[in-house]
Amino acid sequence: MRPNDEPEAMLELDSVRVEYGAVKAVQSVSLDVREGEVVALLGPNGAGKTSLISAIMGVVPITSGTVRFLGRDVTLASPEEKVRMGIGISPEGRRIFANLTVAENLRLGASSQPDKAIRERNQHRYLEMFPILKERFHQKAGTLSGGEQQQLAISRCLMAGPKIVMLDEPSLGLAPVIVERIFDLIAELKAARLTILLVEQNANEALAVADRAYLMHSGRLRFEGEASRLRESEDLMSHYMGLAEAQ
Amino acid sequence: MEYLAQQVLNAFSIGGNYALLALGLAIVFSVMRLVNFAYGEVIAVAGYAMFAFFSLTGVDHGLVLVPVGILAAIGISIALERVAFRPVRYAPAATGLLTAFGVSIVIRNFFITLVATRSKAVPTPQWLGQHVDIGIARIQLIQIVETTLTALALLLLVFILRRTNIGLAMRAAARDFDMVRMVGINANKVIMAAFAISGFLAGLAAIFIIARRGVVDPFMGFGPVLKAFVAAVLGGFGSLGGAVLGGFILGALEVFFQIALPSSIAGYRDAFVFALVSVILVWRPQGLLGVKHQFGDKDE
Amino acid sequence: MKLAVSGVSKHFQGVTAVNDVTLECASGEIVGLIGPNGAGKTTLLNMISSLLTVDAGTITLGDQAVHNIGPRQIARSGVARTFQNIRLCPNLTVRQNIEVAYTTARRHRRQRLGQLTIERLMHQLGIAHFAEHKASELAYGTQRRVEIARALALAPEFLLLDEPTAGMIESETKELIAAIMEIRDWMGCGVVVIDHDLSFITTVCERIYVLDMGRLVASGPPSVLRDDPRVAEIYLGRKARRQAIQAVNGPPSPA
Amino acid sequence: MIRIPGFIKGAALTALLPIIIAILVVTFGSGAQERILNLFLINLILVVGLQIFMGNSNIVNLGHISFMGIAGYAAAILTIPVAIKKTIIPNAPFGLATFQLGPVEGAILAILLAMLVALIVGFVIVRESGISATILTLALLVIVHTILANWVELTRGMRALYGVPMTLNTWLVLIVAIAVIFFGRWFRDSPPGLQLRASGESLVAAESMGVNVRLLRLVAWVLSAGVVAAGGVLYVYLIGSISPKSFYFDTTLLTLAMLILGGMNSISGAVIGVIIVTAGFEIMRYFESSPVIFGVKLPEFLGLTGFFLGLIIVLSMALRPKGMVGSDEIDETLQRKSG
Amino acid sequence: DDEVVIGHVAAATGELAPYDSVTGVQCMVDIVNEKGGVLGGRKLKLLTRDMKSDAALAGTAAQELIDAGARVLLGPPTDDGLIPMGVIAMPLSIPVISVGSTQVQWPAAVPGVAYLTAYGDNASAASAAEFAVKQGYKTALLMISHDVGSYSIATPRYFGETFEHLGGKVVGELNWNLGTSDYSPQITQIAAMNPRPDMIFSAFVMPDGGTFMRQAMAAGLDIPVFGTDTFDDPAMLSAAGPGGSLMNLGSHGFPSEGSALKAFYDDCAARGFKIENVFFGLGGEAVEIVRHAIETAGSDDPAAINEAIGNIENMKGVTADSITFKDRGGVPLKDVVIVKGNNGQFELVDRIMPNWVPEADSDWKPENAAE
Numbered sequence A: 001m002r003p004n005d006e007p008e009a010m011l012e013l014d015s016v017r018v019e020y021g022a023v024k025a026v027q028s029v030s031l032d033v034r035e036g037e038v039v040a041l042l043g044p045n046g047a048g049k050t051s052l053i054s055a056i057m058g059v060v061p062i063t064s065g066t067v068r069f070l071g072r073d074v075t076l077a078s079p080e081e082k083v084r085m086g087i088g089i090s091p092e093g094r095r096i097f098a099n100l101t102v103a104e105n106l107r108l109g110a111s112s113q114p115d116k117a118i119r120e121r122n123q124h125r126y127l128e129m130f131p132i133l134k135e136r137f138h139q140k141a142g143t144l145s146g147g148e149q150q151q152l153a154i155s156r157c158l159m160a161g162p163k164i165v166m167l168d169e170p171s172l173g174l175a176p177v178i179v180e181r182i183f184d185l186i187a188e189l190k191a192a193r194l195t196i197l198l199v200e201q202n203a204n205e206a207l208a209v210a211d212r213a214y215l216m217h218s219g220r221l222r223f224e225g226e227a228s229r230l231r232e233s234e235d236l237m238s239h240y241m242g243l244a245e246a247q
Numbered sequence B: 001m002e003y004l005a006q007q008v009l010n011a012f013s014i015g016g017n018y019a020l021l022a023l024g025l026a027i028v029f030s031v032m033r034l035v036n037f038a039y040g041e042v043i044a045v046a047g048y049a050m051f052a053f054f055s056l057t058g059v060d061h062g063l064v065l066v067p068v069g070i071l072a073a074i075g076i077s078i079a080l081e082r083v084a085f086r087p088v089r090y091a092p093a094a095t096g097l098l099t100a101f102g103v104s105i106v107i108r109n110f111f112i113t114l115v116a117t118r119s120k121a122v123p124t125p126q127w128l129g130q131h132v133d134i135g136i137a138r139i140q141l142i143q144i145v146e147t148t149l150t151a152l153a154l155l156l157l158v159f160i161l162r163r164t165n166i167g168l169a170m171r172a173a174a175r176d177f178d179m180v181r182m183v184g185i186n187a188n189k190v191i192m193a194a195f196a197i198s199g200f201l202a203g204l205a206a207i208f209i210i211a212r213r214g215v216v217d218p219f220m221g222f223g224p225v226l227k228a229f230v231a232a233v234l235g236g237f238g239s240l241g242g243a244v245l246g247g248f249i250l251g252a253l254e255v256f257f258q259i260a261l262p263s264s265i266a267g268y269r270d271a272f273v274f275a276l277v278s279v280i281l282v283w284r285p286q287g288l289l290g291v292k293h294q295f296g297d298k299d300e
Numbered sequence C: 001m002k003l004a005v006s007g008v009s010k011h012f013q014g015v016t017a018v019n020d021v022t023l024e025c026a027s028g029e030i031v032g033l034i035g036p037n038g039a040g041k042t043t044l045l046n047m048i049s050s051l052l053t054v055d056a057g058t059i060t061l062g063d064q065a066v067h068n069i070g071p072r073q074i075a076r077s078g079v080a081r082t083f084q085n086i087r088l089c090p091n092l093t094v095r096q097n098i099e100v101a102y103t104t105a106r107r108h109r110r111q112r113l114g115q116l117t118i119e120r121l122m123h124q125l126g127i128a129h130f131a132e133h134k135a136s137e138l139a140y141g142t143q144r145r146v147e148i149a150r151a152l153a154l155a156p157e158f159l160l161l162d163e164p165t166a167g168m169i170e171s172e173t174k175e176l177i178a179a180i181m182e183i184r185d186w187m188g189c190g191v192v193v194i195d196h197d198l199s200f201i202t203t204v205c206e207r208i209y210v211l212d213m214g215r216l217v218a219s220g221p222p223s224v225l226r227d228d229p230r231v232a233e234i235y236l237g238r239k240a241r242r243q244a245i246q247a248v249n250g251p252p253s254p255a
Numbered sequence D: 001m002i003r004i005p006g007f008i009k010g011a012a013l014t015a016l017l018p019i020i021i022a023i024l025v026v027t028f029g030s031g032a033q034e035r036i037l038n039l040f041l042i043n044l045i046l047v048v049g050l051q052i053f054m055g056n057s058n059i060v061n062l063g064h065i066s067f068m069g070i071a072g073y074a075a076a077i078l079t080i081p082v083a084i085k086k087t088i089i090p091n092a093p094f095g096l097a098t099f100q101l102g103p104v105e106g107a108i109l110a111i112l113l114a115m116l117v118a119l120i121v122g123f124v125i126v127r128e129s130g131i132s133a134t135i136l137t138l139a140l141l142v143i144v145h146t147i148l149a150n151w152v153e154l155t156r157g158m159r160a161l162y163g164v165p166m167t168l169n170t171w172l173v174l175i176v177a178i179a180v181i182f183f184g185r186w187f188r189d190s191p192p193g194l195q196l197r198a199s200g201e202s203l204v205a206a207e208s209m210g211v212n213v214r215l216l217r218l219v220a221w222v223l224s225a226g227v228v229a230a231g232g233v234l235y236v237y238l239i240g241s242i243s244p245k246s247f248y249f250d251t252t253l254l255t256l257a258m259l260i261l262g263g264m265n266s267i268s269g270a271v272i273g274v275i276i277v278t279a280g281f282e283i284m285r286y287f288e289s290s291p292v293i294f295g296v297k298l299p300e301f302l303g304l305t306g307f308f309l310g311l312i313i314v315l316s317m318a319l320r321p322k323g324m325v326g327s328d329e330i331d332e333t334l335q336r337k338s339g
Numbered sequence E: 001d002d003e004v005v006i007g008h009v010a011a012a013t014g015e016l017a018p019y020d021s022v023t024g025v026q027c028m029v030d031i032v033n034e035k036g037g038v039l040g041g042r043k044l045k046l047l048t049r050d051m052k053s054d055a056a057l058a059g060t061a062a063q064e065l066i067d068a069g070a071r072v073l074l075g076p077p078t079d080d081g082l083i084p085m086g087v088i089a090m091p092l093s094i095p096v097i098s099v100g101s102t103q104v105q106w107p108a109a110v111p112g113v114a115y116l117t118a119y120g121d122n123a124s125a126a127s128a129a130e131f132a133v134k135q136g137y138k139t140a141l142l143m144i145s146h147d148v149g150s151y152s153i154a155t156p157r158y159f160g161e162t163f164e165h166l167g168g169k170v171v172g173e174l175n176w177n178l179g180t181s182d183y184s185p186q187i188t189q190i191a192a193m194n195p196r197p198d199m200i201f202s203a204f205v206m207p208d209g210g211t212f213m214r215q216a217m218a219a220g221l222d223i224p225v226f227g228t229d230t231f232d233d234p235a236m237l238s239a240a241g242p243g244g245s246l247m248n249l250g251s252h253g254f255p256s257e258g259s260a261l262k263a264f265y266d267d268c269a270a271r272g273f274k275i276e277n278v279f280f281g282l283g284g285e286a287v288e289i290v291r292h293a294i295e296t297a298g299s300d301d302p303a304a305i306n307e308a309i310g311n312i313e314n315m316k317g318v319t320a321d322s323i324t325f326k327d328r329g330g331v332p333l334k335d336v337v338i339v340k341g342n343n344g345q346f347e348l349v350d351r352i353m354p355n356w357v358p359e360a361d362s363d364w365k366p367e368n369a370a371e
């Protein structure tokens, strides 16, 4: 075990590249997320955010570069190993198990948590937070409304009690009142020292809750630093977030 | 009356065999969307393993040979998953079908070139070939054992798929393999487990088929598996209860047409069976036990 | 022409997803459909586009009843849609995806096509340089735009959009607003749009319907968002309420 | 200036290889090799025919060979000289034993008959999707085979019907094969073909875009049956005799393997698949019959062909799960690479 | 060189393989060559092609062998593969001899060049009927299938016709399908017949026949089951298990002490060949017919050989002591051996040259006969 006196980089990427054939989706991105931190990853459509997250998770191959988690090189580790080590993900497009019920989805989400008490506590907690899931508990998840599915996807990745979660556009498709609940939840989780990597199109909200932020465009990082700095930088914001399709 | 009872029993046992195989096909289909055309060869492998063991050691006791057959079927099933089906896991359905077909050619020709095209005798437990007279019918032990085992296998599978994490993961992996991994489950193992179960069922069915036929040959699995495939779809592919029901219905249809058609057109039996199956499928495309919901733009 | 939904309901085992809803949209009009998650918006759209049968009530297009006529007939009568869970043909290119709709339109709705071309649509939605890419290779936001372009290629009288802005950042939303308005003016079609982005809804919609638990709870100009306390309660959070007021009134300090 | 439609260029590119092969074989090959060439071209016709329905609609079709059988039998029964019919099928129904048609009339009628049957069963099959549609096609195969095997008065049952005048000429088969390639490619690229492909990828989306999925499936099904039927007619005209066994699982699976191996979503795939499988098969057959290579006589090893054919299938699928040419036509892929 | 090429289009693999014999042919070629070949020292050269039980491939293989100089073609056991061969061979007057087929009508398809090595189905069925009547059986049930060429459909009817001709009675017909592994419906049907037939005649193939007898025995139905040559395989007996004792069949030959067949088997076994079943003997016999014809013709000209085969009279064969082709339209006249299953072994019980043989492909059907 390493000494714990300074904030450790929990997740560290070093010059990660992701390519799909000729398409260079991510070009040499290095970033880190420290324990207990909320880090926002922003960028317009096609910036490469999802590709990066998928690469961290190991479901999309990394062309070059390394990923370290808790000091260990996990570049080549399988997704399931990473989840067992404590990474949780709520992926783009929700990807709930449509042919399973809500209950079964949650149960699978918790399957890497050996402690039954924790599983039950978490389930209780998220069903309280998203009461619709309780109502639809035994319904096939595929028939849920879009927003309901999103709530399920977020709950599912938290069920196991991960050390870090990566949320890919968690507010997508949610009604404003639920979006607020999500950001409250993020703040709450942050207070409980859960580490979060947050991909959001809802830049203002994301930056309000984040400690630090990265701005991505065309596969490269254009900014990294305090979230508040990015929020105030009208320049950057309008250039990258505002003129996305200019080029 | 006695005659009828006897034929009903026959239908149950023929259906039971289809049902076992249909279950085995359905479980692989439900985790991988794979129509395993090589399933017949898994049966053949079980048979040849028994044959090889018997001719090498001379041991012909059922208590030894039966496990040998079942283990061989499980083994080959797992091996095939590993070397042949894993690489095409993400591929379109037709690709899996063709791979399975390729595998079946390889295995079949392996036996043809290295053993023989001719059938080879395999001893099976003597008592399976016996019969008891109960009341109105003469029941062959093999018929009772097979029907009972089919029921047990179904119950066990339903339990696994509904109640255990690995079962849930199997159903989930069918739709989104990567997502299963992203909740921390070793999805490879899950799929392997499905193949193991499927192999086990094939091994079981193989014992019964061989007990009836007395021999193994390279083509022995094709017919039963074809029927089982139809049975599985008839019942609702992916639904285990459906697979079993489909198996029994197909068994009943076959027996019915066998005894009901006058001998001048009895040769058309399979045409009648398949025509009736088609009618049922047109009436219920989702299969007998498959449920049809309106999904709108939602996914099942 | 007018698309009218009256007294429509839909039940799924145990769940009443849509309950006696009545609404309408005229040609050239942009109508918003909002409400909490699970309110029944998508279900309603599914019924209009005939992917679901209605359990009660009627849907009419002009003076024709069009409920339960099947998705193909609806598309031919001029109602096009996008999907909340994107449904592109993954192995076809962007151009081919659009062409599918365009060619059925050419067969059945030739008179409305006018100046509409696939190139122009792709330009309008900013996907022209992805034309030869397969749909499966696109980022989420791009796929959404392809869906919209494909729906438009039907030269619809009515366009149903299910969360078109999901996954888009603010500036992209703005572009989308511009594109939708422009297309509406150009084709004169009516638009029914579901979205959770309030600034988007309040900017593009002339009228808003609010659903909750399958029922219509409010309707009217965008200002209902501000004025109807029930809407605020069920749908908007604290901050969103503030935003909504801003969106309807304009920012507090005039710019 | 006249613009040549894209499909013509693409189809020409696709047809090039078979044409070259044919010319080489006819010029330099032996009698047996020319026969193999003919069978190759017939398989090509069958596989492209199969592609027209299966490749565009994405429904795995196990029933196509029944149309080969129907047309093959029809052509045989229509063209066998009356004298022979009197001895082998004297009691043929509909007075079929009492007249003989020429090869062209026989072919046309046979193909039309197959298409008519396709139209009738098509109404049922196109209503279904996915695996239940596949089972229906399988049922078709079994039913047609059972009828061919049992309707003894008409078909002589499992015994071969013989005496079909063998009127085939390699160039004619080649021309039909090329025409079929152009036809298949034209259909694939045509608006209905594109719409059908869309429905194969997302049924809900296609229907919501106004695509008449059932109609298009039916059209493709009947056209596909027609092309496969043409293959069947050429087959009997080549072999001169016919028996139901040729129209069952072996041929079904072989043609299916060719199509999927090459890439079922394109005509190029169909053609490449036939070439690869035929070449592989012939090479293996050569090794099987104890050839002398570098002065060494290899042992006879019957059964080798099947073994390796299976292995080739498994390996190629593992390496290229979407088939050798993928889901696009060769020319489309080339264009994408260069553009 | 001066070898005489014989081509064998063999069903080496596929479902017809048990009824052909690559090795039997090979062994006899070796023997002939060892004894000095033909025509005063020319060796026979055997070229084998596997037709994989596929009709089209049989034609291609025949063409290949003809291209390679084959003077005579040996062929697979069913007409679907034989006819395409014959069609190619006929214009060249190359004789085509099927090793295993018993189908009487085949030679008519390519008249003049087509031959069987075995007797025809009508002869074997007639012998079986004669034998059955001798045993005192009065009623018979026929089991018919449409799935195995002429054999499974015509043979039972030849039997029925002869049986009734000789005073027996056919009491019913039952259908069976190729590849069935559970015959319990049929067995239950037979068990329910009242009165039960004295015997069953069927034209099963391998291993269905064994399977049927095994299950009949297990169900307590011990009625003798008669069949012809496709029953003749030790594997059939082992498939039948305890049911093997029900088996009666008309076969091509029997390796009894002192017989030519036994000598051939022993010779071949010594050469390292494995004798699978009686088709091995037929394979040898086919070569012997060819050798005999070449010697008689005094030439390796196909047309001359063909003519010589057609004129064979009373030739001593491998499976039978006397074989005659003259004026028989390609189907040889030979006697039929009757064997029975006994403790897992075949046992010779009779040799019959049938007195009355039904005409090939007659329209006789049991339903037209007295009920």
Ligand SMILES: Nc1ncnc2c1ncn2[C@@H]1O[C@H](COP(=O)(O)OP(=O)(O)OP(=O)(O)O)[C@@H](O)[C@H]1O
Pocket: A020, A023, A024, A025, A043, A044, A045, A046, A047, A048, A049, A050, A051, A052, A092, C136, C137, C138, C139, C140, C141, C142, C167
């Ligand atoms: N499977 C793929 N094959 C080829 N290109 C791909 C693939 N997936 C993504 N891309 C391309 O990679 C680039 C990055 O895509 P990615 O999905 O990572 O973007 P994103 O930042 O998540 O966008 P969004 O906000 O729209 O979700 C895009 O240009 C996209 O077209």
Ligand SMILES: Nc1ncnc2c1ncn2[C@@H]1O[C@H](COP(=O)(O)OP(=O)(O)OP(=O)(O)O)[C@@H](O)[C@H]1O
Pocket: A136, A139, A143, A144, A145, A146, A147, A148, A173, A175, B293, B294, B295, B296, B298, C012, C013, C015, C016, C017, C035, C036, C037, C038, C039, C040, C041, C042, C043, C044, C084
């Ligand atoms: N096929 C179905 N079977 C059962 N319940 C369904 C089905 N389709 C929808 N529902 C239920 O009906 C309700 C309405 O769903 P719908 O998708 O219309 O909501 P929505 O308003 O579009 O929500 P969102 O904004 O989250 O997309 C949901 O609670 C959902 O669970």
Ligand SMILES: CC(C)C[C@H](N)C(=O)O
Pocket: E016, E019, E077, E078, E100, E101, E102, E103, E148, E149, E150, E151, E205, E229, E230
């Ligand atoms: C059953 C067949 C393979 C062989 C049989 N003797 C025949 O001539 O048809």
Ligand SMILES: [Mg+2]
Pocket: A049, A050, A051, A092, C139, C140
């Ligand atoms: Mg993304």
Ligand SMILES: [Mg+2]
Pocket: A145, A146, A147, C041, C042, C043, C084, C162
């Ligand atoms: Mg919705």
